[in-house]
Amino acid sequence: GEYRIQVTLNGYYPEYWTAAGGTEDSSLAENFTVAGDATTGSIDLILRRVGVGSITGTVVNDLNAPIANANITVSANFNDTTHTTVSDASGAFTITDIEEGSWTLWAGSLAEHITPLAQNVIVLAEQTSTVHLAYTRAALVTGSVVDHLNQPLVGVDVTATGVESIEAVKTDQEGAFRFVLKPGSWSFAVNELPGYKKPADQAANLGAGQ
Numbered sequence: 344g345e346y347r348i349q350v351t352l353n354g355y356y357p358e359y360w361t362a363a364g365g366t367e368d369s370s371l372a373e374n375f376t377v378a379g380d381a382t383t384g385s386i387d388l389i390l391r392r393v394g395v396g397s398i399t400g401t402v403v404n405d406l407n408a409p410i411a412n413a414n415i416t417v418s419a420n421f422n423d424t425t426h427t428t429v430s431d432a433s434g435a436f437t438i439t440d441i442e443e444g445s446w447t448l449w450a451g452s453l454a455e456h457i458t459p460l461a462q463n464v465i466v467l468a469e470q471t472s473t474v475h476l477a478y479t480r481a482a483l484v485t486g487s488v489v490d491h492l493n494q495p496l497v498g499v500d501v502t503a504t505g506v507e508s509i510e511a512v513k514t515d516q517e518g519a520f521r522f523v524l525k526p527g528s529w530s531f532a533v534n535e536l537p538g539y540k541k542p543a544d545q546a547a548n549l550g551a552g553q
Contacts, residue, residue, distance in 0.1 A: 345374040348386065355390040365389065394443040394468020402430040402450060402476045405551045409434030410478060414451030417464065419444060443468045455481050457525050482549030484522040488514050488533055495519075499536065505529035526551045 348360035349372070358365050359372035365388045366372065375386070402413045413430040421444050430436045449461035457479040464472050484503070488496045495518025503510045506527035512520045532544040 345376050347372050348375055350388050350390060352390060355392055358388045358390050360386060360388060395440045396443055396466040396468055397437060397439045397471040398441060398464055398474060399437045399471055400474035400476060402434040405477060405479045413453060417446045417448040419446055441466045448474060450476050453478055455523060457481055480552035481523045482526050482553045484524060486520055487518045489518050500534040502532050503529050524549060
């Protein structure tokens, strides 16, 4: 009959039999014919060891101040492998023994900061890839919604519109609300309430860390 021969081993690239000696490309694999009542000759395949490299980088905020204890994750784009680490006191981190190939790296959320976008990183064997991650300090907005007697209004929907997004919160038991927003221009509005005149929308240009 005909068979396709594949050899796999952890730490090595899979190898497929071909008449020419072998290939790592499964689409180029060839069938091997085994005749009845016959002894098949030796089949030799050479496995290539998977190369490994490293990723190193720094984590800072928009003032270029280092951020310690930021969670860093890197995930392979070719299998389910992930590695994690945290930045040190200087904001630096290193992940070693990473299989060569394409990886996606991202940082975890950080209180009162805007998380940097994920990055695609190409890891090459015996080499170190360098990345730079910069959080942006969020703009914190607080306020309250009260009636004409200065009594708090509870559960009022407050909306912030701007910087490519719309955020919404409700007032608490004291009529207070709080937003954590990207720096930029925002407009704030409250929903209409039966029996109340809707206040005018308010605009603000927010800076990082404001």
